[in-house]
Amino acid sequence: xxxxxxxxxxxxxxxxxxxxxxxxxxxxxxxxxxxxxxxxxxxxxxxxxxxxxxxxxxxxxxxxxxxxxxxxxxxxxxxxxxxxxxxxxxxxxxxxxxxxxxxxxxxxxxxxxxxxxxxxxxxxxxxxxxxxxxxxxxxxxxxxxxxxxxxxxxxxxxxxxxxxxxxxxxxxxxxxxxxxxxxxxxxxxxxxxxxxxxxxxxxxxxxxxxxxxxxxxxxxxxxxxxxxxxxxxxxxxxxxxxxxxxxxxxxxxxxxxxxxxxxxxxxxxxxxxxxxxxxxxxxxxxxxxxxxxxxxxxxxxxxxxxxxxxxxxxxxxxxxxxxxxxxxxxxxxxxxxxxxxxxxxxxxxxxxxxxxxxxxxxxxxxxxxxxxxxxxxxxxxxxxxxxxxxxxxxxxxxxxxxxxxxxxxxxxxxxxxxxxxxxxxxxxxxxxxxxxxxxxxxxxxxxxxxxxxxxxxxxxxxxxxxxxxxxxxxxxxxxxxxxxxxxxxxxxxxxxxxxxxxxxxxxxxxxxxxxxxxxxxxxxxxxxxxxxxxxxxxxxxxxxxxxxxxxxxxxxxxxxxxxxxxxxxxxxxxxxxxxxxxxxxxxxxxxxxxxxxxxxxxxxxxxxxxxxxxxxxxxxxxxxxxxxxxxxxxxxx
Numbered sequence: 346x347x348x349x350x351x352x353x354x355x356x357x358x359x360x361x362x363x364x365x366x367x368x369x370x371x372x373x374x375x376x377x378x379x380x381x382x383x384x385x386x387x388x389x390x391x392x393x394x395x396x397x398x399x400x401x402x403x404x405x406x407x408x409x410x411x412x413x414x415x416x417x418x419x420x421x422x423x424x425x426x427x428x429x430x431x432x433x434x435x436x437x438x439x440x441x442x443x444x445x446x447x448x449x450x451x452x453x454x455x456x457x458x459x460x461x462x463x464x465x466x467x468x469x470x471x472x473x474x475x476x477x478x479x480x481x482x483x484x485x486x487x488x489x490x491x492x493x494x495x496x497x498x499x500x501x502x503x504x505x506x507x508x509x510x511x512x513x514x515x516x517x518x519x520x521x522x523x524x525x526x527x528x529x530x531x532x533x534x535x536x537x538x539x540x541x542x543x544x545x546x547x548x549x550x551x552x553x554x555x556x557x558x559x560x561x562x563x564x565x566x567x568x569x570x571x572x573x574x575x576x577x578x579x580x581x582x583x584x585x586x587x588x589x590x591x592x593x594x595x596x597x598x599x600x601x602x603x604x605x606x607x608x609x610x611x612x613x614x615x616x617x618x619x620x621x622x623x624x625x626x627x628x629x630x631x632x633x634x635x636x637x638x639x640x641x642x643x644x645x646x647x648x649x650x651x652x653x654x655x656x657x658x659x660x661x662x663x664x665x666x667x668x669x670x671x672x673x674x675x676x677x678x679x680x681x682x683x684x685x686x687x688x689x690x691x692x693x694x695x696x697x698x699x700x701x702x703x704x705x706x707x708x709x710x711x712x713x714x715x716x717x718x719x720x721x722x723x724x725x726x727x728x729x730x731x732x733x734x735x736x737x738x739x740x741x742x743x744x745x746x747x748x749x750x751x752x753x754x755x756x757x758x759x760x761x762x763x764x765x766x767x768x769x770x771x772x773x774x775x776x777x778x779x780x781x782x783x784x785x786x787x788x789x790x791x792x793x794x795x796x797x798x799x800x801x802x803x804x805x806x807x808x809x810x811x812x813x814x815x816x817x818x819x820x821x822x823x824x825x826x827x828x829x830x831x832x833x834x835x836x837x838x839x840x841x842x843x844x845x846x847x848x849x850x851x852x853x854x855x856x857x858x859x860x861x862x863x864x865x866x867x868x869x870x871x872x873x874x875x876x877x878x879x880x881x882x883x884x885x886x887x888x889x890x891x892x893x894x895x896x897x898x899x900x901x902x903x904x905x906x907x908x909x910x911x912x913x914x915x916x917x918x919x920x921x922x923x924x925x926x927x928x929x930x931x932x933x934x935x936x937x938x939x940x941x942x943x944x945x946x947x948x949x950x951x952x953x954x955x956x957x958x959x960x961x962x963x964x965x966x967x968x969x970x971x972x973x974x975x976x977x978x979x980x981x982x
Contacts, residue, residue: 369397369398369399369401369402369403369406369407369484370395370396370397370398370480370481370482370483370484370497370498371396371397371398371456371483371484371632371633372395372396372520372630372631372632372633373393373394373395373396373478373480373498373500373630373631374393374394374500374516374628374629374630374631375391375392375393375394375476375477375478375500375501375502375628376391376392376394376502376513376514376515376628377389377390377391377392377476377502377504377512377513378390378392378512378513378539379510379511379512380464383466385468385469386466386467386468387466387467387468387469387507387510388464388465388466388467389464389465389466389467389504390462390463390464391415391462391463391464391465391476391502392460392461392462392463393413393415393431393460393461393462393463393478393500394458394459394460394461395410395413395458395459395461395478395480395500396439396456396457396458396459396632397410397456397457397459398455398456398484399438399455399456399457400453400454400455400456401484401486402484407457409561410433410459410480411432411433411459412430412431412432412433412461413430413431413432413433413461413478413480414428414429414430414431414478414479414561414562414563414564414565415428415429415430415431415461415463415476415477415478415565416428416429416476416477416478416564416565416566416567417429417465417474417475417476418474418475418476418477418567418568419470419472419473419474419475420470420472420473420474420475420503421472422567423567425564425567426467426474428563428564428565429463431461431462431463432461433459433460433461434460434461434462435458435459435460436457436458436459436460437457437458438455438456438457438458439456439457439458439519439522440519454522454523454635456522458519461478463476467504467507468507469507470506470507471506471507471508472506473503473504473505473506473509474503474504475501475502475503475504475567475568476501476502476504477499477500477501477554477565477566477567477568477570478499478500478501478554478565479497479498479499479500479554479555479561479562479565479566480497480498480554480555480560480561481495481496481497481498481554481555481556481557481559481560481561482494482495482496482497482555482556482557482560483496483497483498483611483633484609484633486608486609487609487610487611487633488576488608488609488610489575489576489579489584489585489608489610489611490551490573490574490575490576490579490611491573491574491575491576493611495556495557496553496556496573497553497554497555497556497560498551498552498553498554498555498631499552499553499554499555499565499570500552500554500631501552501568501570502626502628503626503627504626505625505626509620509625511540511542511618511620511625511626512538512539512540513538513618513626513628514536514537514538514542514544514616514618514626514628515536515537515538515628516534516535516536516614516616516628516630517533517535517536517537518532518533518534518535520532520534520630520632520634521634522635523635523637523639524604524634524635524636524637525604525636525637525638525639525641526604526605526606526607526636526637526638526639527603527604527605528603528604528639529601529602529603530587530591530600530601530602530603530604531599531600531601532599532600532601533597533598533599533600534546534593534598534599534600534614534630535597535598535599536598536616536628538618540618540620542618542619542620542625543618543619543620544598544616544617544618544619545595545596545616545617545619546593546594546595546596546597546598546614546615546616546617547593547595547614547615547617548581548582548584548593548612548613548614548615549581549613549614549615549629550572550573550581550613551572551573551581551611551613551631552570552571552572552573552631553570553571553572553573554566554570554571573611579610581613584610584611584612584613585602585604585606585610585612585634585636586604586605586606587602587603587604587605587606588602588603588605589601589602589603589654590602591604593614598614598616600614604634604636606636607636607637607638608635608636609633609634609635609636610633610634610635610636611631611632611633612631612632612633612634613629613630613631613632614629614630614632615627615628615629616628616629641674641720642674643672643673643674643675643712643713643719643720644672644673644674644712644720645672645675645710645711645712645720645721645722646670646671646672646673646722647668647669647670647671647672647708647710647722647724648669648671649724650669651727653725653727653800655723655724655725656724656725656726656727657708657724657725657726658726658727659727659729659799659800659801660726660727660728660729660730661729661730661731661732661756661797661799661801661802661803662730662731662732663730663731664699664700664701664702664703664728664730665697665698665699666697666698666699666700666726666728667695667697668680668695668696668697668698668708669695670694670695670710672710672712672720672722674712674713674720675712675713676713677692677712677713677714677715678691678692678693678694678710678711678712678714679691679692679710679711679714680692680693680696680698680708680709680710681708681709682698682700682706682708682726683706683707683708683709683726684700684701684702684704684706687701700726700728702728703728703729703730703757703758704727704728704729705725705726705727705728706725706726706727706728707723707724707725707726708723708724708725708726709721709722709723710722710723727799727800729757729758729797729799729801730757731755731756731757732754732755732756732757732758732797732801732802732803733754733755733756733803734754734793734794734795734802734803734804734805735752735753735754735755735793735805736750736751736752736753736754736791736793736805736807737750737751737753738750738751738791738807738809739751740780741877742810742811742812742876742877742878743786743811743812743814743874743876743877743878744783744784744785744786744811744812744814744878745782745783745784746782747780747781747782748780748781748782748783748809748811749778749780750766750778750779750780750781750791750793751778752764752777752778752793752795754793754795754803754805756797756801758797758798758799758801759797759798760797760798761777761795761796761797761798762796762797762798763775763794763795763796763797763802764776764777764793764794764795765793765794765795766779766781766791766792766793767790767791767792767793768781768783768789768791768809769789769790769791769792769809770783770784770785770789783811785811785813786811786812786813786814786815787810787811787813788808788809788810788811789808789809789810789811790806790807790808790809791806791807791808791809792804792805792806793805793806812874812875812876812878814836814837814874814876814878814880815836815880816834816835816836816837816870816871816872816879816880816881816882817834817835817836817872817882818832818834818868818869818870818882818883818884819832819833819834819884820884821884821885821886821887822884822885822886822887823886823887823888823889823916824860824886824887824888824889824916824917825888825889825890825891825892825916825917825967826860826861826862826863826888826889826890827860827861828859828860828917828967829857829858829859830857830858830860830886831855831857832848832854832855832856832857832858832868832884833854833855834854834855834870834872834882835854836872836874836880836882837872837873837874837875837878837879838873838874838875839872839873840852840853840854840870840871840872840873841870841871842856842868842869842870842871843868843869843871844868846866847859847860847866848868858886860886860888862888863888863889863890864888865885865886865887865888866885866886866887866888867883867884867885867886868883868884868885868886869881869882869883870882870883870884889916889917891917892915892916892917892918892966892967893915893916893917894913894914894915894916894918894962894964894974895913895914895915895916896913896914896960896962896974896976896978897911897978898977898978898979899978899979899980899981900946900978900980900981901981901982902945902946902947902952902980902982903982909945909946910943910944910945910946911926911943911944911946911960911978911980912924912940912941912942912943912944913940913962915940915964917966917967918964918965918966918967919964919965919966919967919968919969920964920965921937921938921939921940921962921963921964921965922938922963922964922965922971923936923937923938923961923962923963924936924937924938924940924960924961924962924963925960925961926944926958926959926960926978927958927959927960927961928948928953928954928956928958928959929956929957929958929959932948934947934948934953934958946980952982953980954980955980955981955982956979956980957977957978957979957980958977958978958979958980959975959976959977959978960975960976960977960978961973961974961975962974962975
């Protein structure tokens with residue numbers, strides 16, 4: 346029998362003996378080394394690393410990882426160049442990378458790093474080779490992807506064409522097995538490259554590659570490989586929740602952020618290799634980060650009293666800083682105030698320090714220094730005195746006239762880069778020296794917030810008065826000829842009436858008009874306020890031949906603002922004794938002695954019925970003689 350067919354038959358027979366899919370795979374990666382040329386072949390050493398959870402994984406499942414099935418495909422082909430069954434070379438425990446002995450609830454961990462090493466000699470090829478391994482399944486507790494317990498993974502590497510001899514990049518550090526909730530994460534996930542290629546980093550989407558139905562494919566399938574599906578709100582670029590967000594620095598490979606949710610998260614990081622500005626290779630590492638609630642015995646903490654990241658305070662008043670200590674579990678403290686060239690420290694719980702100069706300084710607090718359970722924290726302090734916001738205003742004090750605002754803010758560190766004005770009437774501006782026009786009079790609280798290039802900010806507040814100016818000549822009126830009318834204009838302190846016809850004085854607010862003949866007279870009054878505001882208003886005086894009452898015959902009290910009230914209009918009468926309204930049964934539904942008050946169509950505060958109502962008026966005429974009038978009105982709804 347052909348040896349390759351025998352190996353394939355044996356592998357298929359072995360696969361049939363697997364009872365269940367494993368759920369112990371924590372992560373993996375594949376890298377390679379270039380070992381030179383020999384007789385037209387390019388030789389490579391390829392390393393597959395699988396990380397196994399020996400704390401929660403089944404021993405039988407871990408045993409079944411050995412051997413690993415490896416397939417080699419010419420890039421772009423789905424026919425394998427070769428398929429190998431490779432036993433592991435080493436299996437070693439991975440340290441937890443968690444050394445804080447003062448955490449009171451360190452969870453148990455066990456992680457194995459299993460390495461499989463293959464040696465290949467490839468003939469010349471213009472596309473390169475893809476080498477892959479597939480295995481099921483991941484740890485079922487992973488919470489950021491769908492169905493992790495029955496979804497396998499693919500670990501692969503790409504070897505460039507033969508005319509580009511290359512060593513893959515290799516990640517330097519083991520991933521941490523334990524990450525503390527709400528504690529800043531600083532993990533160096535960078536790599537080294539034997540060829541000196543330029544490297545860049547980022548998060549990638551993990552690959553699928555095996556399943557419950559075929560937990561260890563022979564041969565591993567060729568690319569393109571399927572990718573995992575994420576559970577919301579997670580994604581390849583946000584594999585974990587955190588504040589600040591979990592991110593990887595593209596230049597350094599440093600993963601930072603503060604995880605804020607307990608759980609197990611699948612994370613994949615890529616490393617791109619660039620040679621002469623051209624991307625020649627990418628390697629990835631898949632791993633699971635476990636975020637747990639670490640109960641630290643000692644916690645060093647300096648609060649943040651600014652809007653700047655990791656900044657204790659931005660002080661723009663003076664050089665004196667009072668430090669607040671919110672640490673716990675401490676009995677001794679060591680502060681280093683971070684001023685360069687000066688050894689300024691303190692052992693006080695909450696010290697005060699006067700900085701010799703302006704600048705941004707890194708303050709470090711060590712709690713219980715020199716003990717078996719210390720902790721430390723660093724914050725930034727920004728000292729940039731002095732900064733003071735101020736402004737003045739000028740211009741019109743009348744509605745409709747522009748008021749000019751002038752920024753007078755001062756700063757020792759310039760330039761001033763930000764202004765936000767609130768004018769007190771709902772409008773605002775970002776201009777340094779704005780103009781604003783108020784539509785109405787009143788006292789407005791104007792506020793300026795200004796900020797300099799060092800983020801020092803201050804607020805200035807000032808009351809701005811605008812004259813509540815509104816010239817008013819009075820209501821239009823009707824009188825009987827031979828009578829006088831007393832005008833009563835308002836809105837200012839200076840008045841001028843025109844035309845002067847029938848007026849006794851055109852320069853006062855309350856001239857008297859006397860009209861011997863009937864007619865219609867229109868007057869305009871020019872009003873000036875003490876603040877220089879000026880404007881006009883008009884009044885119409887109608888002069889009739891004789892006194893009269895005008896009483897409507899119907900009204901519609903439906904609330905539309907038209908003809909809603911029933912009231913008489915008196916011309917040339919001295920006063921009203923009473924105005925009464927009765928329904929058809931003689932019940933009084935309305936009574937008033939004020940000519941300006943009308944009936945709103947209600948009876949005992951309820952809408953009166955439609956129909957005819959009767960009214961009676963008792964009045965005094967212009968000579969003081971009493972008189973009466975009666976009639977009816979129709980209420981329509």
